[in-house]
Amino acid sequence: MTYWETLNSIVKGVEFVVAGGVCGLAGYFTLLEGLQFIDAISPFNKKVKSQAQLEKVVRERAQKLGLNPNNIDVKYSWIGETYADKRGERDILSLGNGLGCKINSVDHELCHIKNRDCDREESKDWYYYFVAEPRAVLYEVFGLKVGWKKK
Numbered sequence: 604m605t606y607w608e609t610l611n612s613i614v615k616g617v618e619f620v621v622a623g624g625v626c627g628l629a630g631y632f633t634l635l636e637g638l639q640f641i642d643a644i645s646p647f648n649k650k651v652k653s654q655a656q657l658e659k660v661v662r663e664r665a666q667k668l669g670l671n672p673n674n675i676d677v678k679y680s681w682i683g684e685t686y687a688d689k690r691g692e693r694d695i696l697s698l699g700n701g702l703g704c705k706i707n708s709v710d711h712e713l714c715h716i717k718n719r720d721c722d723r724e725e726s727k728d729w730y731y732y733f734v735a736e737p738r739a740v741l742y743e744v745f746g747l748k749v750g751w752k753k754k
């Protein structure tokens with residue numbers, strides 16, 4: 604092989620690896636989103652219909668995880684989003700009245716609270732997409748506690 608042929612095959616190899624990586628990443632995010640979508644439309648996953656019901660559900664499920672429900676501010680939002688956050692010493696769990704307004708979404712957000720995902724500065728970056736989010740999705744959809752914090 605000449606120098607150019609060698610260089611050419613290296614470039615082709617790199618292109619192949621990059622393309623594979625992009626496809627893998629796209630597949631990963633499709634899987635993550637897809638699992639949540641299937642869970643959101645599943646008839647086995649019950650809808651949460653009111654603030655009172657949400658408070659009850661959070662109380663029960665937080666206790667099951669060893670969390671103190673009194674430290675969690677619960678918000679049933681008619682127009683807002685579903686998320687977990689931290690304000691000072693208090694945790695916030697908001698459930699938006701949309702497609703994913705379901706009990707399993709409460710589990711998802713409680714998983715973030717339990718594993719202290721909201722405490723982290725980098726929670727919007729790689730940690731969120733490759734640790735916090737897949738961990739919460741596995742718990743939400745399958746009830747699996749993969750990679751949970753010990754305490």
Ligand SMILES: [Zn+2]
Nearest residue numbers: 711715736739
């Ligand atoms: Zn999440």
